[in-house]
Every structure is written in C-alpha cells, then in structure tokens.
Amino acid sequence: xxxxxxxxxxxxxxxxxxxxxxxxxxxxxxxxxxxxxxxxxxxxxxxxxxxxxxxxxxxxxxxxxxxxxxxxxxxxxxxxxxxxxxxxxxxxxxxxxxxxxxxxxxxxxxxxxxxxxxxxxxxxxxxxxxxxxxxxxxxxxxxxxxxxxxxxxxxxxxxxxxxxxxxxxxxxxxxxxxxxxxxxxxxxxxxxxxxxxxxxxxxxxxxxxxxxxxxxxxxxxxxxxxxxxxxxxxxxxxxxxxxxxxxxxxxxxxxxxxxxxxxxxxxxxxxxxxxxxxxxxxxxxxxxxxxxxxxxxxxxxxxxxxxxxxxxxxxxxxxxxxxxxxxxxxxxxxxxxxxxxxxxxx
Amino acid sequence: xxxxxxxxxxxxxxxxxxxxxxxxxxxxxxxxxxxxxxxxxxxxxxxxxxxxxxxxxxxxxxxxxxxxxxxxxxxxxxxxxxxxxxxxxxxxxxxxxxxxxxxxxxxxxxxxxxxxxxxxxxxxxxxxxxxxxxxxxxxxxxxxxxxxxxxxxxxxxxxxxxxxxxxxxxxxxxxxxxxxxxxxxxxxxxxxxxxxxxxxxxxxxxxxxxxxxxxxxxxxxxxxxxxxxxxxxxxxxxxxxxxxxxxxxxxxxxxxxxxxxxxxxxxxxxxxxxxxxxxxxxxxxxxxxxxxxxxxxxxxxxxxxxxxxxxxxxxxxxxxxxxxxxxxxxxxxxxxxxxxxxxxxx
DNA sequence: GCGCATATTGGCATTTCTGCCTATCGACAT
DNA sequence: ATGTCGATAGGCAGAAATGCCAATATGCGC
Numbered sequence: 001x002x003x004x005x006x007x008x009x010x011x012x013x014x015x016x017x018x019x020x021x022x023x024x025x026x027x028x029x030x031x032x033x034x035x036x037x038x039x040x041x042x043x044x045x046x047x048x049x050x051x052x053x054x055x056x057x058x059x060x061x062x063x064x065x066x067x068x069x070x071x072x073x074x075x076x077x078x079x080x081x082x083x084x085x086x087x088x089x090x091x092x093x094x095x096x097x098x099x100x101x102x103x104x105x106x107x108x109x110x111x112x113x114x115x116x117x118x119x120x121x122x123x124x125x126x127x128x129x130x131x132x133x134x135x136x137x138x139x140x141x142x143x144x145x146x147x148x149x150x151x152x153x154x155x156x157x158x159x160x161x162x163x164x165x166x167x168x169x170x171x172x173x174x175x176x177x178x179x180x181x182x183x184x185x186x187x188x189x190x191x192x193x194x195x196x197x198x199x200x201x202x203x204x205x206x207x208x209x210x211x212x213x214x215x216x217x218x219x220x221x222x223x224x225x226x227x228x229x230x231x232x233x234x235x236x237x238x239x240x241x242x243x244x245x246x247x248x249x250x251x252x253x254x255x256x257x258x259x260x261x262x263x264x265x266x267x268x269x270x271x272x273x274x275x276x277x278x279x280x281x282x283x284x285x286x287x288x289x290x291x292x293x294x295x296x297x298x299x300x301x302x303x304x305x306x307x308x309x310x311x312x313x314x315x316x317x318x319x320x321x322x323x324x325x326x327x328x329x330x331x332x333x334x335x336x337x338x339x340x341x342x343x344x345x346x
Numbered sequence: 347x348x349x350x351x352x353x354x355x356x357x358x359x360x361x362x363x364x365x366x367x368x369x370x371x372x373x374x375x376x377x378x379x380x381x382x383x384x385x386x387x388x389x390x391x392x393x394x395x396x397x398x399x400x401x402x403x404x405x406x407x408x409x410x411x412x413x414x415x416x417x418x419x420x421x422x423x424x425x426x427x428x429x430x431x432x433x434x435x436x437x438x439x440x441x442x443x444x445x446x447x448x449x450x451x452x453x454x455x456x457x458x459x460x461x462x463x464x465x466x467x468x469x470x471x472x473x474x475x476x477x478x479x480x481x482x483x484x485x486x487x488x489x490x491x492x493x494x495x496x497x498x499x500x501x502x503x504x505x506x507x508x509x510x511x512x513x514x515x516x517x518x519x520x521x522x523x524x525x526x527x528x529x530x531x532x533x534x535x536x537x538x539x540x541x542x543x544x545x546x547x548x549x550x551x552x553x554x555x556x557x558x559x560x561x562x563x564x565x566x567x568x569x570x571x572x573x574x575x576x577x578x579x580x581x582x583x584x585x586x587x588x589x590x591x592x593x594x595x596x597x598x599x600x601x602x603x604x605x606x607x608x609x610x611x612x613x614x615x616x617x618x619x620x621x622x623x624x625x626x627x628x629x630x631x632x633x634x635x636x637x638x639x640x641x642x643x644x645x646x647x648x649x650x651x652x653x654x655x656x657x658x659x660x661x662x663x664x665x666x667x668x669x670x671x672x673x674x675x676x677x678x679x680x681x682x683x684x685x686x687x688x689x690x691x692x
Numbered sequence: 693g694c695g696c697a698t699a700t701t702g703g704c705a706t707t708t709c710t711g712c713c714t715a716t717c718g719a720c721a722t
Numbered sequence: 723a724t725g726t727c728g729a730t731a732g733g734c735a736g737a738a739a740t741g742c743c744a745a746t747a748t749g750c751g752c
Contacts, residue, residue, distance in 0.1 A: 006702080013405075018369075018373075019369040019372045019373070020366065020367065020369035020370070020372060020373035022365065022369065022403070023364075023365045023366035023367070023368065023369025023370070023403075024366060024369070025403075026365045026366060026402050026403030027365070027402070027510065028368035030402060030403040030404070031402055034701075043403065043404070044404075044407055045403060045404060056372050056373070056376060056377055056752090057368070057369075057371075057372030057376040057389065057391060058376070058389070058390075058391060058410055059391055059407040059408065059409075059410070060406065060407065060408065061357075061405040061406065061407055062406065063405075064404055064405070082524065130538070131538075132536070152539070158649070162538055163537065163538040164373065164536070164537045164538055164539075165514070165537050165538045166538045167538045168511070174647045179615070181620060181622075181623055181624045182620055182623065182624075183617070189504040190478070190510070191509065191510045191511050192476070192477075192497070192508055192509040192510050192511045192512045193510075225406060233708090234709090235707090235708095243731085243732095244731070244732050244733075245731070245732090245733095246709095246710090246731075246732060246733070247730085247731055249708085249709070249710080250710095250730095250731090259709065259710095260708085260709095261706075261708060261709085261739090261740095263708080265710065270527075270531070273527040273528075274527060274528055277525075277526045277527060278528075279526065307713090346592065468732090491746060579737075579738090580737080581737090581738090589701090589702095590701070590703075590741095591703095591738090592701075592702060592703070592704095592740090593700080593701055593702070593703090593737065595740080596700090596701090596740095597736085599739095600693050603741065605738075605740095606738085606739095607709090607710095607737080607738060607739080650735095693752100694751105694752085695725080695748085695750105695751095695752090696746100696749105696751090696752105697748100697750085697751105698748080698749080698750100699746105699747080699748070699749090700732085700745105700746080700747065700748085701727105701744100701745080701746070701747085702743105702744090702746095703724075703742105703743090703745100704742090704743090704744105704746090705740105705741095705742090706728080706739105706740085706741085706742105707738100707739085707740080707741095708730105708737100708738080708739070708740090709736105709737080709738070709739085710735105710736090710737080711734105711735095711736090711737100711739090712733105712734090712735095712736105713732105713733085713734085714728085714731100714732085714733085714734105715730105715731080715733100716729105716732095717728105717729090717730080717731095718728095718729090718730105719726105719727090719728090719729105720725105720726090720727090721724100721725090721726085721727105722723105722724080722725080722726100
C-alpha cells in the first residue's frame with residue numbers, strides 16, 4: 001500500500017448520473033476555497049464512458065478524465081448508480097480495487113454503494129445506502145453488514161452514506177477528518193447546513209427499520225402514532241415499553257435522536273397537518289384528535305398555537321381550502337410552525 | 347394576469363452555474379415520481395446563452411430551451427448567479443417580468459435573488475439570500491426588505507431562499523403548497539432531509555446577524571460563548587438578558603430554534619471539538635474549560651460521555667493526533683457524539 | 693380620549709429531562 | 723469460587739421546558 005494523497009478527489013460520472021448527488025460532491029470538494037487558507041482538495045471528474053452523458057434534469061455532461069485518473073485519486077466518490085441491478089463494468093471495478101489497494105479512500109453516496117459492493121471490498125464490513133435500497137443491498141451482498149439506520153458508515157478506507165442529502169453529511173465528515181472541525185464547520189455554514197446531523201436515516205424512513213430489533217422501540221412508536229389522541233405521558237410510554245423511565249429516555253434518544261416528548265409533539269403536529277389536508281374537520285376537532293388541545297404536558301405553545309389556536313381559526317381555517325395571504329394551505333402554516341421542533345420524523 | 351400552470355417549472359442555466367444549487371432544483375422538480383400518483387411538475391432547463399455552459403466542478407452543460415420557454419413557465423427558479431455584481435441581461439429580466447405579469451411564480455436560491463432584485467419586482471417586498479450576500483443585496487437594492495435571518499421568504503408570487511442548502515427547504519415548501527404536506531414529506535424522506543427545518547439561517551451565520559435588533563439575543567449568545575467554562579444556568583442567562591425566565595425561553599426559541607440549554611450544550615461540544623484540535627490539552631482539561639465536566643444541569647450524559655468520559659480516555663485521547671480505528675481524530679468522534687444534539691450552531 | 697381587540701409578559705404548576713450515584717449482571721482472570 | 727472490570731439498569735434530585743392563566747402593553751378605529 002503506497003501512500004496516496006487523499007486530497008486528490010475524483011468522482012465518477014456515468015450515463016444516468018443524478019445531478020443532485022454529483023452537485024453535493026462538487027460543492028464540498030470541487031469549489032475553490034481560498035478563504036480557508038489551506039491546501040484544499042483537487043477535484044476531477046472521471047468516467048469509464050466517453051462522450052456526453054445523460055444526467056437527471058435532462059442535461060448532458062462530459063467527464064474530463066478516464067479511469068486512469070480515477071485510479072490515481074486518493075479519494076474516490078461514487079455518487080449513486082443508475083440502476084442498482086446493473087453490474088458495474090469490470091474495468092471500473094478493477095480501477096477501484098487497484099486504487100483501494102494503493103491506499104485510496106472509497107466513498108459512496110446513495111446507490112453508489114452497489115458499485116463498492118461489487119468490488120468485494122465491502123465484504124465483512126459495515127455499510128449503508130439509501131433506505132429504499134438497503135434491503136436489496138443486504139440480500140444481494142450478504143457478506144456486507146448493511147445498517148439501514150444511519151446516515152453514513154465510516155469504515156476507514158471505505159465510507160458509505162445513505163440517500164441523497166446524507167451525502168452532504170458524509171462529505172462534511174470527511175472534511176472534518178481531513179481538515180478538522182473548524183474548517184468543516186465553516187464549509188457547513190457556507191452550505192447553510194448543520195455541521196452534523198444524525199440520529200440516523202431511521203428518522204426519515206417511512207416504516208421503522210429493524211422492527212424486531214431486541215429492545216427496539218419501533219413497535220411502541222407505531223402504537224403511539226395510532227393513539228396520539230390519548231394524553232400519553234412519557235411515563236406511560238416507558239411502562240408500555242417495560243422499561244424504567246430513565247432507561248426508556250436513554251434508549252429513546254439512542255434510537256430516534258430526540259427525547260420522547262419532543263418526538264411525540266412532532267408526531268402530533270405531523271398528524272394534524274395530514275388531517276388538515278385529508279379531512280374536512282375543523283381545527284379543534286383535529287387538534288383534539290391528535291392530542292394537541294387536551295395534551296397534558298408540553299411541547300407546542302406559541303409555535304403550534306400560532307397555527308392552531310382556536311382564536312385565530314377564523315382567519316384561515318374556516319375552510320381547509322381557504323388560502324392564506326401567500327397561497328398556503330393551513331397545513332402549510334402548521335408546517336412552518338412545526339419547523340422549530342426538532343426535525344425527527346420516523 | 348392570465349392563469350398559468352405553476353407545475354411547469356423552468357430553471358435558468360448560465361455560464362458559471364453552481365451545479366449544487368441546480369441539482370437541488372432538478373432533484374425536487376425534475377425527477378419523474380410515478381410513485382406519488384399525482385400530476386407532477388414538468389421540468390425544463392432554459393438559458394439566455396447558447397451552447398455549452400461552464401459549471402462548477404469543471405463540467406459543461408447545455409440548456410434545452412431558451413428564454414421563450416422560460417417565459418412560459420409557471421414557476422421559474424433562478425438558482426444562484428455567478429457574480430452578484432454582474433447585471434443580468436435585459437432580455438432575461440424582460441422575460442422574468444413578463445412571466446411574472448402572467449402569474450408565474452419566481453423563485454431564487456442563494457445569489458439568484460440578485461437577478462430577481464434586478465427585475466424590480468422585489469421592490470417593497472421581503473426577500474433573503476445567502477448570508478454572505480445579504481448585506482450587498484440590501485445596500486444595492488434599498489427598496490427590498492432583506493431579512494438575512496431566515497431560510498426562505500415566501501412573498502406569494504416571489505420566493506427567495508438563503509444559501510445553497512436552504513434552497514432545498516424552499517423547494518420543499520413549494521411542493522408542500524402545491525401538493526400538500528404528505529407529498530412534501532415523502533419527497534423529503536426520499537431526500538433524507540427533514541421535511542422542514544427552520545430557526546432561520548441565523549443559526550448558520552458565523553457572526554450573528556442583526557446584532558442590535560431590539561431584544562436581540564445575539565450579544566448575550568456571544569457572551570455566553572466566551573464564558574462556557576462557567577456553570578451557566580438558564581436562569582442566569584435570562585437575568586443577564588434582563589428578561590423573566592419564561593420570556594427568555596420564548597425569545598430564545600424564536601431566534602435560535604432551540605431551548606437555551608440545548609444550545610448551550612451544543613456550544614460546549616463544539617468548543618470542545620475545536621480545542622481538541624487546536625490545543626494539546628487533555629480531555630479533562632478541555633471538558634473543564636468548556637464547562638462540560640463541572641456543568642450544572644443537563645444535556646450531555648451518555649452522548650458526550652461516549653467521547654469525553656475520562657474512563658475511556660486512554661482509548662483514544664492519549665495524544666490528540668492519535669487515530670481511532672477509523673482514522674478519525676478525537677474531535678471527529680466528539681462530532682459524532684454531538685450529532686444527537688439539536689443541530690443549532692450560531 | 694375611549695373602548696375594544698390583539699400581542700406581549702410574567703408567574704405558577706406540572707411534566708420532562710438529565711447528571712450522578714448505586715446496584716446488578718456477565719465476562720474473564722486469578 | 724472469588725474478585726475485578728465494564729457495561730447496563732434503576733432511582734433520585736435538581737434543572738429545564740412548557741402550557742396555561744392573569745396582567746399589562748400596544749395598536750387601532752371612532
């Protein structure tokens with residue numbers, strides 16, 4: 001394994017490239033950043049294919065380099081892969097293996113994990129991918145320990161990240177490793193992104209992953225979601241999970257990234273949003289149904305009130321199609337009201 | 347003003363286009379989404395310039411349409427503008443004004459606000475842009491009420507968003523307005539982004555904006571940041587801000603998006619991260635210095651402990667350059683530990 | 693100036709959160 | 723078998739967060 005410069009970053013272009021994921025890589029590694037006053041990354045686009053390549057959004061782009069350059073890079077980013085079932089060309093795999101053998105760092109975003117998986121280099125290692133593909137990845141590459149619940153996995157020389165935006169998190173993580181926290185924070189700030197975000201992509205998945213994980217909270221959360229109308233106290237939830245309140249709080253944070261109460265409030269607001277759109281019920285009825293009016297405890301106050309307070313109801317809620325000044329539905333307003341709540345969805 | 351279909355989305359390409367911002371627009375509006383089972387947006391790329399256009403990342407792309415198509419769209423997105431000082435061509439401005447007169451919605455991301463500003467359509471309206479450009483925008487277009495503290499501004503027919511990633515928030519907002527919260531949430535989930543995020547970009551700016559806003563917390567926050575070592579209680583902060591604890595809590599949430607205590611803890615961890623990199627102090631000394639060991643109150647527990655606990659120190663902190671199994675510096679680990687804390691920076 | 697409506701503020705009670713301390717359990721070496 | 727170490731669980735007290743209500747300020751039309 002020869003030493004190689006991780007600051008030489010190459011990313012793979014291919015026919016059908018997702019421009020968003022590519023954009024992330026460019027934004028983090030590919031922009032000149034004189035203000036940071038460090039020896040910043042050198043960035044190259046490479047492809048195994050010649051000529052203009054189609055991308056999402058209906059535009060075409062052309063890589064400036066071929067696999068040879070890719071292979072010489074110290075950090076290689078595979079941002080997605082058009083069709084997960086399509087095996088990557090052997091020439092590409094060879095280049096990746098060779099680069100890795102020389103000490104290069106392999107990075108994948110979203111379905112790019114399938115390319116890394118195909119090299120065999122992930123065997124026995126942990127990895128992740130977009131939650132839509134997690135199952136497929138795990139079943140097609142059983143040797144890989146797929147963790148669908150995290151935003152990214154750092155296995156040292158191979159790093160994989162979950163869907164789309166999680167690529168930002170991983171790229172920032174890499175910057176943090178290479179240049180330190182301060183630089184990474186500055187990059188994040190310029191991106192107007194939080195410097196780190198976690199709790200895993202589990203938050204963003206529709207159905208909780210790992211339903212039957214030992215001590216998993218998923219069943220409880222599901223139960224809670226369908227009983228939002230009741231005045232659920234954290235203590236009750238803990239009892240239901242057969243844990244002491246303290247342990248429950250700890251587990252809850254581990255698995256969701258928030259406190260039970262914040263999560264609950266957020267669920268209530270989301271539910272309210274949905275009902276505002278899907279039903280013709282009035283604000284009060286909905287608030288009641290999702291447990292917001294009566295709710296014992298805490299979590300909403302002015303924020304939710306701003307949108308749900310019965311006093312303001314006539315202003316926009318007389319009809320659920322009634323539009324606000326800015327063409328927003330009530331649900332939209334609630335959405336903005338929610339915004340201050342910790343963004344955990346599950 | 348004729349009715350026009352907001353679902354016809356066009357975005358402007360230009361020489362020097364930021365591929366990241368463009369990617370956002372594509373990802374939200376430009377992907378086929380059969381799974382949503384709605385009449386999704388039609389997406390077009392337009393430009394006033396012919397031929398391949400340079401973009402960030404060193405690739406070239408070509409717009410499929412010209413200004414005529416742009417003008418006919420119902421939603422026009424300007425994702426950035428290469429040089430804020432460069433006046434947009436009159437032909438473009440004309441097309442935008444004309445489209446707007448016909449009822450089209452104008453949307454800007456990042457420095458794209460300068461293009462909208464140049465049309466004059468923003469005069470008297472509220473708007474925002476990337477925090478780096480906010481001041482310039484305000485001074486060059488004094489008639490615009492620039493709000494540099496928010497992620498986006500919805501003025502009905504003109505929507506502006508702050509830097510880069512804030513464009514995602516705005517685009518999701520638009521989807522929420524057009525198709526409702528559920529659809530928007532599904533799009534967000536697929537992006538692995540929170541469905542809404544707020545508290546404003548104020549969180550991400552290095553130096554708090556609006557330092558002298560009436561009742562602004564910025565000075566207090568700055569003071570707190572330089573006195574993290576002390577055992578600051580929320581009550582103390584409130585007193586220092588000359589507010590009752592209750593009012594303080596409310597204001598704090600308004601302006602930062604979190605509770606005082608969460609913010610404080612996050613600041614402590616960030617500070618610890620920095621010190622781990624910049625100084626040769628040991629874990630204990632640093633923890634002490636940023637108020638984590640001694641800290642009265644709450645906020646860290648197992649999360650921070652995971653990285654800072656003196657018991658585990660020998661494992662990775664004997665030398666600050668000492669690497670973990672995954673090539674991470676201690677600061678990096680702390681970063682991951684921080685992750686469960688609400689991502690507010692300020 | 694007056695009355696009404698709305699927004700802001702402060703205090704209080706309740707719930708929730710969290711650091712810390714102790715107890716328990718299992719692995720492992722002696 | 724015994725003791726030590728580490729990890730996890732539970733309990734507790736103090737701090738923090740929040741809904742709610744009452745009081746006060748602010749604004750507005752008359």
